[in-house]
Amino acid sequence: MNDNRFRHPVLKEEIIMVPGMGAQRIALDLAVSTFGQLEKYVPANDNHQGGRYIGLARREESQPVTRDVPDQEARQGDWMQTYTGRQFWPLDPRSEEVVIDDIAHSLSLQCRYAGHCRRFYSVAEHSVLLARWLRGKYGAMTALYGLLHDASEAYLVDVPRPVKPSLTGYKEVEAKVQAAVFQRFGLPADLPDTVHDADNRIIGDELVNLQPMEWHARHSDKLGVPIMLWSPAEAEEEFMWTFRALMDQTADVRGGKAGGKAA
Numbered sequence: 682m683n684d685n686r687f688r689h690p691v692l693k694e695e696i697i698m699v700p701g702m703g704a705q706r707i708a709l710d711l712a713v714s715t716f717g718q719l720e721k722y723v724p725a726n727d728n729h730q731g732g733r734y735i736g737l738a739r740r741e742e743s744q745p746v747t748r749d750v751p752d753q754e755a756r757q758g759d760w761m762q763t764y765t766g767r768q769f770w771p772l773d774p775r776s777e778e779v780v781i782d783d784i785a786h787s788l789s790l791q792c793r794y795a796g797h798c799r800r801f802y803s804v805a806e807h808s809v810l811l812a813r814w815l816r817g818k819y820g821a822m823t824a825l826y827g828l829l830h831d832a833s834e835a836y837l838v839d840v841p842r843p844v845k846p847s848l849t850g851y852k853e854v855e856a857k858v859q860a861a862v863f864q865r866f867g868l869p870a871d872l873p874d875t876v877h878d879a880d881n882r883i884i885g886d887e888l889v890n891l892q893p894m895e896w897h898a899r900h901s902d903k904l905g906v907p908i909m910l911w912s913p914a915e916a917e918e919e920f921m922w923t924f925r926a927l928m929d930q931t932a933d934v935r936g937g938k939a940g941g942k943a944a
Contacts, residue, residue, distance in 0.1 A: 785917045802910055812827040829862055883906065888900060
């Protein structure tokens, strides 16, 4: 990659003596130049509890290495960092920790069909197209369900349908995360059957972006929506715009159970 943004910067050089080679000019990289010798540091969040994002905590030379974990309320499983820099526990989801910005951004970067498309087609675009079709047929409340029906994938990723039945406990985890999403935005937990049906029918529209195969004939009952193939940035923007519009349109029906603005 030739983009200078991804090059590892070199700040200065140092002359050292190498046995058998004499004086050698050695470049010091950004990490050493910024932090000093990295042996002086220890991971702030170690992997012994399942893996977290690693930080650095300074210690004195004589200080022993410790693996203390900060005191916090006991949660099931471990947490992941979200796009907005928050913590989310996929195995112990809570509605107050669901953030629409995280959902929109993550889904905009995930490609449908595990990436086996002719061109990039995001889960976010799929959700927006489904929601807009549902809005015209069944109203804003059903459309909001359609927009958020795959929101759990922002925290669990888009697992291909043939794989899900073989992942022990996955359906239960997915259901818990999805319930937390619906609760966050004032929706009852049960997904309407009309959304299930439309989610299956839109596959027929999306097949234009896949290589032809015989099984496609099973999906002839299309919704009739055009696939736009938005970029991730476009898909995220369209998702957020649709979300805000539907939240406003359903505020009275939802009874003020959730705020209409993005968290």
